[in-house]
Amino acid sequence: MVDWAKAGLTTDHIGLVSAEELYNRISGDEQIALVDVRAATEYNAYHIKGSVNIPAPDLRSRYRELRPDLTTYVVCSTGNRSSLGASILKQKGFLEVHNLAGGMTGYSAAGHAPECPLCFVSHGPRFSGE
Secondary structure, eight states: OHHHHHTTOOOOOOEEEOHHHHHHHHHSSSOEEEEEOSOHHHHHHOOOTTOEEOOGGGHHHHGGGSOTTSEEEEEOSSSHHHHHHHHHHHHTTOSSEEEETTHHHHHHHTTSSOOOTTTTSTTSGGGTTO
């Protein structure tokens, strides 16, 4: 990124939202998109109602399943993969994209979801032998 910025090329940013802010958005009347970029096993263990599961690597081709006109919130277990996913969506022309800070781990810690049995392992189930 340093060389990119030093070359004067265009940069952008992805906004972070807290667990509380996302919970309020989900509970409100605004129509939003909630994209869970975790692996299917993580998503099936627990996910936020109304979210759609598109693993981060698949967003490069499956982004067309989403509406770019909606404010989009991207979720993973800790916020790392969702940062990547949000960047992919921005690259594909989505204008209003936000990353859940702390991911499902933070969302659970804030009391908005049960603890995900797979989220405690860094970057999901592939590291826990599943």
